[in-house]
Amino acid sequence: MAEPALHIAGLSKQFGGLPAVSDVSLAIMPGERHLLLGPNGAGKTTLFNLICGDLAPTLGSIRLFGAELVGLPPRKRTAFGLARTYQILTLFPHETICRNVMLALNGLKAGKWGTWRAFEANRALRAEAMAILDRVRLADLADRPVSQTAYGDRRRLEIAMALALSPRVLLLDEPLAGLSRDERVTVQDLLANLPPDVTVVLIEHDMDVALAFAERITLLHHGRVVATGSRAEIAADPRTREVYLGA
Numbered sequence: 001m002a003e004p005a006l007h008i009a010g011l012s013k014q015f016g017g018l019p020a021v022s023d024v025s026l027a028i029m030p031g032e033r034h035l036l037l038g039p040n041g042a043g044k045t046t047l048f049n050l051i052c053g054d055l056a057p058t059l060g061s062i063r064l065f066g067a068e069l070v071g072l073p074p075r076k077r078t079a080f081g082l083a084r085t086y087q088i089l090t091l092f093p094h095e096t097i098c099r100n101v102m103l104a105l106n107g108l109k110a111g112k113w114g115t116w117r118a119f120e121a122n123r124a125l126r127a128e129a130m131a132i133l134d135r136v137r138l139a140d141l142a143d144r145p146v147s148q149t150a151y152g153d154r155r156r157l158e159i160a161m162a163l164a165l166s167p168r169v170l171l172l173d174e175p176l177a178g179l180s181r182d183e184r185v186t187v188q189d190l191l192a193n194l195p196p197d198v199t200v201v202l203i204e205h206d207m208d209v210a211l212a213f214a215e216r217i218t219l220l221h222h223g224r225v226v227a228t229g230s231r232a233e234i235a236a237d238p239r240t241r242e243v244y245l246g247a
């Protein structure tokens with residue numbers, strides 16, 4: 001059997017003795033579209049924070065294509081091929097859309113920070129950024145400051161910045177949160193057209209979008225994995241109903 005892209009084993013995180021993630025084990029295969037499902041407080045974002053290194057686990061292992069991530073700082077995890085977007089946008093609002101992507105690209109090219117002027121002159125970096133913006137259909141707005149763009153454009157920009165890191169595994173935390181109907185369609189289309197070889201783990205509360213996107217689903221509740229399976233298996237599992245309806 002092929003090696004999982006992301007292999008989590010016995011992962012736990014406690015906050016002041018209270019478990020947020022409890023003994024989670026999960027194997028996500030390369031190219032898989034995987035949905036983390038669960039009610040508020042189930043531990044989904046904490047799991048993302050543990051994977052990307054924003055939080056250290058109390059116990060357990062997280063391997064990315066076989067390489068142990070626990071103990072590595074977030075930047076090193078990026079170098080291994082991990083990228084994520086956040087529930088709350090983390091952009092540079094006073095920079096242009098293009099410069100935000102250039103900053104993401106430049107961050108990846110460690111040790112190549114120059115003066116701002118040299119950075120400006122870096123045509124290759126701009127060309128690379130423009131190619132990414134083209135993929136998320138933001139090229140027309142490239143030179144607009146982020147603060148002057150619509151919320152939906154910012155969501156797409158965040159995905160563009162994650163793609164700029166050439167991830168092998170991409171974690172998307174509620175990419176459709178707060179979007180209008182039209183904006184949702186655009187971002188949904190973007191999600192459907194992510195490179196097929198990139199493994200994607202998604203947190204999304206919009207069930208129609210999430211189920212259309214995900215091939216496999218992990219249901220979390222109180223920090224624990226309740227079930228993992230295909231869309232059909234999770235939909236048919238009586239525990240899904242129990243978790244959501246408290247039945």
Ligand SMILES: Nc1ncnc2c1ncn2[C@@H]1O[C@H](COP(=O)(O)OP(=O)(O)OP(=O)(O)O)[C@@H](O)[C@H]1O
Pocket residue numbers: 015019020038039040041042043044045046047
């Ligand atoms: N930094 C923190 N300090 C203390 N407790 C925390 C912290 N972060 C999360 N928790 C707690 O951990 C549990 C899991 O929270 P988490 O945000 O991971 O859930 P979630 O499934 O992402 O929820 P939502 O869908 O509302 O975003 C909750 O009980 C939450 O209150």
